[in-house]
Amino acid sequence: MTFRRLISDRAFESGDEHEFGVVSPDARGESAPFFGILLLDWRVGELLAVYWLEIGTALLGYSVAALFAQLPIVLDGRSFYLPGTGPDVERHEKWEREPAPVEVPGPLPPIYPRNIRLVLTLLIAGCFILGFFLFASPDILKSLRSPSIALTAVGMILSDWYRLYREFFREKQYEEMSAYMVLEIPGRFLVFAASYVVLLSTVGMLTLASFLMITQTEFARLGFEFEQLVAGAMVLGKIAVEWSQFRAENEEDPTGFATWFRPDNPRE
Known part of the structure; x- marks a missing residue:
């Protein structure tokens, strides 16, 4: 997936949206699956492999970055809670004490x-x-194991990791963020990905079956294969995520689906 810009907790407090940065959707990265479908005859399995590996490495990258986040977490005022936290969960007393950072070489x-x-x-x-x-x-x-799929996935992953390094480490955003804020980004994406796949495999199939029954049309007459339909829906869903993340970052008051990808303001 395309990494969003890590948004500063302090920027939320000050209301300075210029600190959010501007990141356009990664058109080159997201066009690769389209080329795979059109030119290499990729199916659902191939797309799942690319997105599965990208999401997994994104989760790993953000988890590593969260270890360097300096600010304490705040649970009050959030609408999205990570596993192990919630509105009725008290913060551990360690967050009230002075931090004990561990220096690393390099x-x-x-x-x-x-x-x-x-x-x-x-x-x-x-x-x-x-x-x-x-x-x-x-x-x-x-x-x-396919060279084309492996190269596509590696290219997307390297692009994502470089963006994370540039925005989080080189620009020193770890000084202005809590671990919760960093982990909220892949957390929200994982929830969406799981929900989208479930809806695609249940509601989508039921809708298609109902349409075929009502119109008394055979699926073969629609002019496309079922796998092509599912693969196209997956790519469109991924593009919708990228565009919604872009809107959430750059619009002062985003609406609709983009609000899901706009981080909470916990007043940290």
């Missing part, structure tokens, strides 16, 4: 051990969701 900033528990909790939940997709479609790993 140019990297210090790690904050108090973030580890939250990171591990999200990693476990994320691995469970990704594992479910792998269980439901075991051909994902076989598809990754």
